[in-house]
Amino acid sequence: MLFNSYSFIFLFLPVILVGFFQLGRIHHAYAAAWLALASLFFYGYWNPAYIGLLLGSIVGNYGFGMWIAKAGVRQEARRKKHLLIAAITLNLALLAYYKYANFFLSSANSLAGTSLSLGEIILPLGISFFTFTQIAFLVDTYQGKVKEYNFIHYLLFVTYFPHLIAGPVLHHKDMMPQFAHTSTYHINWVNVATGLLLFTLGLCKKVLWADSLAPYATAIFDGVNHGMTIGTLPTIYEAWSGALAYTLQIYFDFSGYTDMALGIALMFNIRLPINFNSPYQSTSIIDFWRRWHITLSTFLRDYLYIPLGGNRHGKLRRYGNLLATMLLGGLWHGAGWTFVVWGALHGVYLTANHLWREMISQRHLQWVPGWMGTLAGGALTFVAVVAAWVVFRADNMAQAMVMLNAMFGINARPISLDAVLHGNLLLITDMSGRDLLRLLLPGLLWVWLLPNSIRVRFIKGGAILTAAQIALVLYMLFVAIDQFGSYSPFLYFQF
């Protein structure tokens, strides 16, 4: 079930919301169980076969968590560590089988010239998210940070439907206390109102922006692929158009999903962590990773980069750790070399950014006015991020290189000035370059200039202000809902 579907908006969400608060009046355990069951139904709506896998993962990890916690009580440090390693290994093995087995097998096949096969393995939705969420739980249990072990709350923490499929990556210490709090189960109209506003904004980002840009990005990348088979290169305009269309598409898609998730969760009095903070306004790559998919970055920092040694063992080791973390972060997104290269590219960017700061900007560029540094840093960061998205979106590295070469004028098909003036910018597709420009320009202004959606609040005031907010939300909902009609999943569902 998609957030941007009739069944979710008109049936699932109202029924679950009303049921939750009605049951909350009787006992909060009933309401929590209702929400957990609803979340399982939400997950099973795609493929009921994988509910067993999800439940197995939850029961297994909960069991290991309890085991580790009890071992901790008895001060059996070695046993505790062995249990942790076993539990993490099982989680990673599950992830490796479903997500990476065929990728590694095909890579091995191409190296060894063999044709080994495991057949088609269907990727269970959200497996990366629920696996990582639970690994964090196990590690924190091992470190003695976990205080609550109520199974229903744990089940809800993992399956809670707003975040289950595409995040944010949750941390039990942020979630379990909220599920334990009695006030969560009583309706809070301010939270419902703010949740509705946030949900509406996210829905508009998804269906009005991301879904409008998607056909252009797809057509241009497909056109480049087709061009490669017949020896036609893209022009510089086509390459930049495709790259920018995808850059905006992935942001509006994923941040739209996150806004919706945060809004829905808030209606249930649950606050999910912020996942985006206007990432395209970043002034450096370091800044970018503090603003883009924040919960994943935090997870990778806490559970990969720091355990690897972080910055505690010298600069060389630090940059090695950074590179390894980003490389694995890339692989987390999908089983493909383009994702690995995308991660590695960001690892290199981050390393270069740290080196630049330490060796040049902090020593020799103190005289540069702040605004100039911000502007130059912002522009350079944006171009670097766009270039990396090309690798991320491309079907293979050959296609990525054709796009990048064309973007930077290294090897592009020439285009006449007349064609540019007449807006015939997208010759490799059937689509209008002018129409794309009409989307790209306001889209770029939005991501560069507008404040972040985390500032959205229901504004308490008089009746006129309330009426204005009602009118605005109803108009936005009407426009967004009227775009429904075709299946349009979120990009991050595949990760």
Added chain:
Amino acid sequence: MRHAKLFSILVSVAVLGYGAAGFYFLPAATFQGELTRMALLPESLFGWTKPQPALDIQWMRQAAMNEADVLVIGDSFSDGRIWQTKLTRRGLKVRTESWDSLRGVCADFMPWLRAQGFAGKYIVLESIERNLAKDLSKSVACQQMQYHAHAQTDTLRYPPTVSFDVNHGNYGGKLSTGFRTRLNVLDYERRSQAANFSTWTLPNDVTLARVNHGCDLFSHVRCNDALFLSYDQPGEVESSALKNIEILNARMNGVTLIWMFVPNKSTVYLYPGKQFWNEAQQRYGAPNLLRMMRRALDEKTVDLYPANGSHTSTPGYLLMGEEIFKAMQQTATVQL
């Protein structure tokens, strides 16, 4: 808290109310034809009901340029590779390209075509009446071929629908479309009751018109009325077209050129007196598709053009294909 409660309740009630009303009307908004989709009129009133002949996909295969006997350059009437089955069934290998890809039959067309590997004998230039003058003048003005490949050119084509349920509703469309379709039906019922009703101009360039003896010619429920494109003109095709045919004929060295001028739906049903096809036949031997179609209507061919679409039905395509094959036989330089 009071205002937040008011806000939440009012927004929720409005959204759920809109959803409930929208779903009540949504099933009517399930469209099969492009004209019913554009005009927002239901298939239950304007969807064709007589099954159409089935085609075998094997005859719809696209030939490679270097193996083709016939090159077709056309628009959406050729893109489905339906009429071409009349040629492929007879053993001819047909390659279909679009005007969009070629951007015209330019001055250097023949050397360009030979360089692409085409060794066939026949070229069919197909154009729908409403684009005909523009297609021809663009070609005449064009000096150098600039081919723009389309990924879909060589993809598989599937046989057209044989039948469909005009009352089949789905709940996947836009909610507002259901409302607007319902309003259009009410408007149509009111207008069509008038004794002097003849036409109704709908949004998105669609006109609904009453057709003489319509129930002999269409299978849909409201068979006296059919949908047409508003911008199809009752007037003659521009006179420059005939002159341009001559110029383009002169560019075709070493091949037999067949002109395929598809008449607009409105020309066939509402304005059949146009002379362009007679003149093109007399001067350049172009198959007279308008006369062929009028003959089919005289023989009470049902749904030659279905009421809900601007393209011909499968029988219409096959009749055109037969006409083109006959033209090829008449001009044959090789035994077909």
